[in-house]
Amino acid sequence: MEEAVKRDRKCLGTRMLRLAVLMLALLVLPFALIFSPAFDWMRGYWGVEIAAIVTLIPAMGALVLSNTIENIKQENDLATYKEILAFMNGEAEIERDPRALPRRGWAAKHRHAYNALTILAGGVIGAAIGYIIWGLLN
Incomplete structure (x- = not known):
């Protein structure tokens, strides 16, 4: 086994x-x-x-x-x-x-909320970078 x-x-x-x-x-x-x-x-x-x-x-x-x-x-x-x-x-x-335990705390208990916040933060950061690049190119 x-x-x-x-x-x-x-x-x-x-x-x-x-x-x-x-x-x-x-x-x-x-x-x-x-x-x-x-x-x-x-x-x-x-x-x-x-x-x-x-x-x-x-x-x-x-x-x-x-x-x-x-x-x-x-x-x-x-x-x-x-x-x-x-x-x-x-x-x-x-x-x-043991130092990784905080990452296993709230995020592990509220996985969907954590994923939604991560996607939102990534979208905001990506939009900001895209806006800056668009401004530089135009």
Whole structure:
């Protein structure tokens, strides 16, 4: 039974690593598209709005993958990089960092509220950065 649990943990850790690599690839893809001739072609053929939406679709996929990774972390009570690495290596006993306990407090009890606040903060920061870049380019 211990071997089966260890094997399952290792498989889940490998899945988490693959999801992270795919997420990073999906985050890089929109930038590669924006700076490639393909974006100019899409903008000329479909218009700038549709070209921007098509370019941002991979980033939305990356957001879904990041949520999946976050769910794996929360289900296995992983808060620090050391804990995540131990989990991904399939270690049976993960040494918990006592300094990470505050991150396991309110956020763990009110997961949906914490996620909503995180998304809101990310949206505000992203909008501010976008506004600044838009102002610099125009």
